[in-house]
Amino acid sequence: MAFISPALLLLLAMSVFPLLWALYLSFTDYSATRGGPAHFVWFENYTAILTSAQVHTRALTTLIYVVGAVTLQTALGFSIAYLISRRTHGRGLLTTLFLVPMMLSPVVVGLFWRFMLDAQFGVINSMLDSLGLGQVEWLTQQRTALISLIVVDTWQWTPFIMLIALAGLTAVPKYLYEAASIDRASEWFRFRTITLPLVWPLLLIAVLFRAIEAFRLFDLVYILTSGGPGVSTETLSFHVYKVAFLGFNTGTASAYGILMVLVVIVLTQLYLRYLNKLKED
Amino acid sequence: MRYPKRIRRLSVPRRTAQLATAAMLVATTMAACGQDDGADSSAPKAPATIPELTKDPLTLSFIWFDWPPAHALEDFANAEYAKERPNVTIKVNTVPNANWHDAMFTQFAAHKTDFDIPILDSQHIGEAVTNGNILDITDFVKKNIDVKAYNPYLLAAYGQFPQAETGKRDENASMYGLPLLGDTWTMIYRKDLIGDKPPQTWDQMISVAEKCQADHPGVSGLAFHQANGSDAAAVTYNTVNGVYGGNLWNAKERKIEGVLNDAAGQEAMDVLVNKMKPLTAKGSGNWFIDEVNATVAQGKACIAFNWIAASGGLLDPKQSTLGTTREQILDKLGFATLPSQKTNLVPLGGMGMHVSAYSSKANQAEALNFIKWFERADIQKKWAAAGGVPSRTDALASPEFLDAGPFNQVYADSVPRMRDMWNVPEYARLVDIENTNVNAALNGAKEPEDALDDIAKEQQGVLDSGSGKGGGGL
Numbered sequence: 041m042a043f044i045s046p047a048l049l050l051l052l053a054m055s056v057f058p059l060l061w062a063l064y065l066s067f068t069d070y071s072a073t074r075g076g077p078a079h080f081v082w083f084e085n086y087t088a089i090l091t092s093a094q095v096h097t098r099a100l101t102t103l104i105y106v107v108g109a110v111t112l113q114t115a116l117g118f119s120i121a122y123l124i125s126r127r128t129h130g131r132g133l134l135t136t137l138f139l140v141p142m143m144l145s146p147v148v149v150g151l152f153w154r155f156m157l158d159a160q161f162g163v164i165n166s167m168l169d170s171l172g173l174g175q176v177e178w179l180t181q182q183r184t185a186l187i188s189l190i191v192v193d194t195w196q197w198t199p200f201i202m203l204i205a206l207a208g209l210t211a212v213p214k215y216l217y218e219a220a221s222i223d224r225a226s227e228w229f230r231f232r233t234i235t236l237p238l239v240w241p242l243l244l245i246a247v248l249f250r251a252i253e254a255f256r257l258f259d260l261v262y263i264l265t266s267g268g269p270g271v272s273t274e275t276l277s278f279h280v281y282k283v284a285f286l287g288f289n290t291g292t293a294s295a296y297g298i299l300m301v302l303v304v305i306v307l308t309q310l311y312l313r314y315l316n317k318l319k320e321d
Numbered sequence: 322m323r324y325p326k327r328i329r330r331l332s333v334p335r336r337t338a339q340l341a342t343a344a345m346l347v348a349t350t351m352a353a354c355g356q357d358d359g360a361d362s363s364a365p366k367a368p369a370t371i372p373e374l375t376k377d378p379l380t381l382s383f384i385w386f387d388w389p390p391a392h393a394l395e396d397f398a399n400a401e402y403a404k405e406r407p408n409v410t411i412k413v414n415t416v417p418n419a420n421w422h423d424a425m426f427t428q429f430a431a432h433k434t435d436f437d438i439p440i441l442d443s444q445h446i447g448e449a450v451t452n453g454n455i456l457d458i459t460d461f462v463k464k465n466i467d468v469k470a471y472n473p474y475l476l477a478a479y480g481q482f483p484q485a486e487t488g489k490r491d492e493n494a495s496m497y498g499l500p501l502l503g504d505t506w507t508m509i510y511r512k513d514l515i516g517d518k519p520p521q522t523w524d525q526m527i528s529v530a531e532k533c534q535a536d537h538p539g540v541s542g543l544a545f546h547q548a549n550g551s552d553a554a555a556v557t558y559n560t561v562n563g564v565y566g567g568n569l570w571n572a573k574e575r576k577i578e579g580v581l582n583d584a585a586g587q588e589a590m591d592v593l594v595n596k597m598k599p600l601t602a603k604g605s606g607n608w609f610i611d612e613v614n615a616t617v618a619q620g621k622a623c624i625a626f627n628w629i630a631a632s633g634g635l636l637d638p639k640q641s642t643l644g645t646t647r648e649q650i651l652d653k654l655g656f657a658t659l660p661s662q663k664t665n666l667v668p669l670g671g672m673g674m675h676v677s678a679y680s681s682k683a684n685q686a687e688a689l690n691f692i693k694w695f696e697r698a699d700i701q702k703k704w705a706a707a708g709g710v711p712s713r714t715d716a717l718a719s720p721e722f723l724d725a726g727p728f729n730q731v732y733a734d735s736v737p738r739m740r741d742m743w744n745v746p747e748y749a750r751l752v753d754i755e756n757t758n759v760n761a762a763l764n765g766a767k768e769p770e771d772a773l774d775d776i777a778k779e780q781q782g783v784l785d786s787g788s789g790k791g792g793g794g795l
Contacts, residue, residue: 160604180764266550
């Protein structure tokens with residue numbers, strides 16, 4: 041106990057206490073800048089958030105973003121992992137190269153994609169122009185701005201899915217494929233009945249992690265679009281930031297944060313139950 | 322029953338750990354509760370006379386956003402102030418423009434700042450004063466500053482709270498800051514494309530830009546701020562609103578709805594979105610200071626609008642494709658005051674110096690001494706020569722200032738025409754509402770009329786909810 045107590049104390053002070061404190065503040069009208077004691081407003085902040093049209097809009101944007109980004113990353117990540125797993129030479133080098141985007145800071149990624157996607161001076165439009173396809177306003181039009189966010193996030197985080205899928209693919213026992221070959225099973229049949237069922241649970245874990253991360257997206261939005269045009273790419277996290285640091289409505293921001301944590305916990309529980317069921321089956 | 326003794330009595334290390342945990346929680350709670358001391362939220366007063374200054378080495382820290390004047394200030398202050406106070410080092414901490422408000426006010430919220438002199442935008446003063454974050458320097462100003470040496474509105478805009486009426490100063494109002502850098506928009510125009518004489522009215526400016534764009538493929542007619550960060554798109558709309566005779570609000574009645582979106586306001590929004598926006602470059606919907614400067618420097622705009630204090634780089638041949646010398650660039654670029662239309666209003670930019678209420682007494686004394694030194698007539702002229710924009714009338718009329726840059730005369734001529742936004746504690750939320758909605762209108766995400774009505778409605782909601790506590794805010 042004595043050995044782990046420093047770590048435990050650190051965890052309590054840096055993680056558990058702020059969470060409990062935020063929970064307390066979420067029931068008050070506290071403001072970090074305006075001072076004065078916090079007054080209990082009980083569930084007023086929660087009701088305001090859950091009934092706010094602005095929050096509903098941000099929730100929809102976040103949902104579209106999470107579904108779009110995670111689906112794309114899963115499809116691409118698994119495909120790349122599948123192709124790499126079939127190679128015998130250069131697999132290590134390829135895997136390392138594919139992992140590079142994941143190792144970069146999201147702020148750095150956001151900044152260089154912002155330059156690349158610039159409508160006037162960006163390399164993407166320059167390439168499109170040279171192909172005669174014209175210019176696209178990647179970051180300043182409603183649809184393309186959200187698509188751009190999804191693409192950038194996919195560029196950075198597909199390797200994460202790929203890595204986990206690759207671990208699953210290499211763990212599939214070879215004798216299953218050998219038996220299938222003896223039975224003259226087609227490539228598609230082998231994939232459908234051996235590869236996918238065995239990799240699926242691991243892939244779902246990766247999807248879970250990515251979905252939680254994507255749900256909390258802030259940095260890319262901040263750098264690439266600032267939530268624009270208008271508020272069309274404002275995610276829930278970005279909105280919480282504005283509530284917390286523009287208006288310093290700390291009570292509301294705390295309730296908003298707690299609700300987001302609850303959403304993640306509930307979805308994770310459902311997901312884990314599904315995974316357990318899958319295992320039992 | 323292998324460990325019966327451990328069940329009966331806690332071991333010493335375990336008890337120590339539990340006690341330490343409890344102590345940690347209590348300490349953390351007290352630290353967190355420290356802000357709830359119910360302290361008086363009005364700004365504390367600075368002494369009228371500067372207290373005795375330390376002879377020990379001292380670093381006087383500023384906080385500003387990262388742009389050329391911030392670096393110019395640090396160089397200037399270290400070179401000049403050190404002549405009088407050799408034990409003092411000046412450090413200007415900079416943050417990205419979009420983080421400027423957050424960087425200052427999150428530290429204010431912690432009641433501990435790593436800066437002594439926050440450089441607040443004129444509209445931040447209300448929030449800082451109401452929260453008690455900066456010193457009330459009214460008595461200091463009375464005793465140490467020659468207030469008659471300034472245009473009254475400049476003095477009021479950068480220091481007075483409650484906010485002064487446009488163009489005036491309330492001599493009985495309290496003062497919380499003094500001018501550091503004056504600023505306004507300048508119209509930057511291509512003399513080689515549209516002629517030496519700048520357009521005089523806003524309508525004329527649009528026609529000239531339209532013709533220039535049609536005559537010169539690849540060059541856009543206009544370039545201006547449209548981004549939804551900082552106050553970019555909001556200042557653009559407010560400028561057009563002012564020029565077309567609109568009002569941002571009725572300050573006395575705290576009324577925005579029905580004032581901002583009246584006929585003049587709607588006309589301004591229509592001009593901005595339907596007449597000006599089509600003359601800008603594709604994808605310019607997220608442009609701010611740097612992007613506008615870049616497009617001018619690359620010769621891609623006929624007419625552009627930017628803050629004067631950020632325009633110095635346009636004359637740098639290393640950053641421009643318009644010429645290999647400053648003179649060659651000036652043969653092509655002209656700087657003029659904004660065209661007028663129904664009024665001749667221009668946006669008030671720039672910032673003032675304030676003193677953090679959470680600095681040490683020694684640093685507060687040094688900060689007051691620096692401010693007094695900076696506002697001296699001779700120092701204001703030196704600041705002008707170093708690239709700064711002073712606020713004293715004598716410095717504004719001095720050759721040191723007027724000869725320092727081709728846009729300085731523009732500033733001097735613009736001073737009587739300035740109008741500011743709202744200097745209220747709710748400023749950050751008001752400007753965000755306006756920024757996001759104007760940006761949405763400029764980028765086709767909202768109809769212009771709807772955007773303006775939404776701004777008025779949402780801003781009114783913020784004002785009506787007052788600067789109350791931390792509930793609400795969505």
